[in-house]
Amino acid sequence: MKAFRLCFFTLFVLMLGAGAGCSKFHLLRFQSPEKQDEDVAKEDSLRDDDEKSNEEETKVETPLVGDYTSINGLNRVVMEGVGIVVGLDGTGGDPPPSVYREALLNDMRKRDIRDPESILRSPSTALVIVRALLPPLARKGEPFDVDVRVPEGDTTTNLNGGWLLETEMSEQKVVAGQGVMKGHILARAEGPIMVTTGETKGDATGVKLRGKILGGAVAKKDRDLRLQLRSEFKSVRQTRRIAQRIGDRFFAYNQSGQREPLAKALTDQTIELKVVKRYKDNYPRYLQVVKNIAFRETSVARHVRMEKLKSQLLNPDTAEQAALQLEAIGNDAIPTLKTGLKHPDLEVRFNAAMALAYLGQTDAIKVLGEAALNERAFRVYALAALATIEDGETHLLLRDLMSARPDASGKLVDSTEMRYGAFRSLWTLDKRDQFLNEEMLKEPQSGRELFALHAIATEGDPIVHLTHHLRSEIVLFGPDQKFLAPMAARAGNHILVTAHPGKDHVVVSRYQAGKPDQRKEVSPRVADVIRTIVELGGSYPDVAQLLLQAAKQDNLTSRIEIDALPQGGREYVRKTDAQSTDSDKAKKVRVGNANLVPNFVPNLKDAAGGAEKQTWGTEPEKSNSDDTEPESTDNNLTQSDTTGSATAADDRKEVAANDSERKWFEFWKRK
DSSP states (O other): OHHHHHHHHHHHHHHHHHHHHHHHHHHHHTSOHHHHHHHHHHHHHHHHHHHHHHHHHTOSSOOBGGGTEEEEOOSOEEEEEEEEEEOOSSOOOOOOSSHHHHHHHHHHHHTTOSOHHHHHHSTTOEEEEEEEEEOTTOOTTOEEEEEEEOOTTOOOOOOTTOEEEEEEEEEEEEETTTEEEEEEEEEEEEEEOEEOOSSSTTOHHHHHTEEEEEEEEEESSOOOEEEEEOGGGOOHHHHHHHHHHHHHHSEEEOTTSOEEESEEEOSSSEEEEOOOGGGTTOHHHHHHHHHTSBSSOOHHHHHHHHHHHHHHHTSTTTHHHHHHHHHHHOGGGHHHHHHHTTOSSHHHHHHHHHHHHHTTOGGGHHHHHHHHHHOHHHHHHHHHHHTTOOSHHHHHHHHHHTSOEEOTTSOEEOOHHHHHHHHHHHHHHOTTOGGGOEEEEEOTTTOOEEEEEEEEOOSSSOEEEEOOSSSOEEEEESTTOBBOSSEEEEETTTEEEEEOTTOSOEEEEEOOTTSOOEEEEEOSBHHHHHHHHHHTTOOHHHHHHHHHHHHHTTOBSSEEEESOOOOSSEEEEEESSTTOOOGGGEEEEEESOTTSOOTTSOOHHHHSSSOOOOOBSSSOOOOOOGGGOOOOOOOSOOSOOOOOOOOOSOOSOOOOOOSOHHHHHHHHHHO
């Protein structure tokens, strides 16, 4: 009986299989030959893709996201607007007929401003063209710089002391016969104008008709990056897979605590990419890491690749790329990266520490501090990485770097860019750190914030540092800096600062037609004089003008610097033989890209627009700017290496002091 059942079951299975085969044959038999060939080819193609996929997943040479994509959205969007400047001291003018005048009048009428024609004719106002570059990854409410200029043919003579009223900015183009054509409004701008000098040689009049508002524009919407698949890989399936790989590595949590990937497939070729919080002040690093994420890899292949990357990390020639790939792997790569911290070569230690910092590891702090102090080519990247590590040790290290420090050889390093770079790093990390001693100075009447004043207790030469980009800020390295008598200097159009020999005070006076004179006596301390100028109605451009003029006249006990920040794309001298100091056994390599510096510092090469670099005050530092980088085989920085870019606010001639403060003032007014 059992044998019969077994035979019956076997016969049933055979009949079922034959039926299925006949069914398949029946379906194919009624298809056209072309359709049959197409289906067979599709099945073969899918089979080949699966075999290729399985084959690639076991390879050590893992395909990376960067092999399939390119990045869009790194360009700066040019925005323009037409605005009106008020508060000029009789230096404004009536703009001639133009598309700009018509656009401004239309805007004023929309805002229900009465009699706009008479406002434009006033000598206290000026029509200006407002221009700004919307930076990559700008977030809604984020500030950036604005440039203003008087159009050709206008009778305005000077923008100094003016205030730009709120102006809408968008992508614009002047079309013949149609006027100014506008795109979407991307930002709004307003604020006090800093008239720049030194950017145009020999044409003081032209300089007075241009200016800048630091952080004067505010973005109206977020701007995200885009990954574009290369044409040969274009497909919905590929964009989804790549977005998934990136989202597995980088994600955020929404208000409900749910995990959200930071990459989203938009089309068959485009992926929207948001930046994780830790990289928000260094998006170029983030993009490098994203491009090094594995597109397809098994756990076995990852293990094999990590062993290979470990050996590459310990080789200075391959350390940078290996560290990026390990950082892209994530927390699993931390033990491998830590082995690089013990390597005798600074370049290896630096690259390992960089990756560890962006993985939130405090082990990187000491090495990054060493790199920032001893090697100028690593400095900007090391300081940017330190700004991501929220730890008490980081705070203490950055405080120390704000003072003159001995390097690895014991020589004193009193570099302005190192000290101010450390300040900017600590400010980025924690704006409320008490060591920064931030005091926000405000307009007396409105309470509107004007600029930040930091008087910091540091060791080393006293420095007054001004900014000409992004943020109105004065940093005093050494809080007890003083003005020296005899002194007579101006702060804007209406404020005069004088000091007489033998006196223990400075006089700050304000003279303005139609208003009562004001006069205050204060101590000669720089911080006290700055506060008094603001009390009398002065602004950041006014204070900057005073400080630069005082430095020219040797009225400061310290040197003055502007935007003395470390930059990217510098050369590092790599010793090919660690035991040798012969120059023929050294190799120069460029670290990073000068056009893609961490965005926690402004890219001064782009922003300066060819500004003339100057240093005023006491004994200046040697300038080793990127444009005139010295030939050297010494990796250790043993001198003050880089000065700021003094693109000033003062364009007036200094004159000898008279007996009467008002006579001095009136004499300067005539000049």
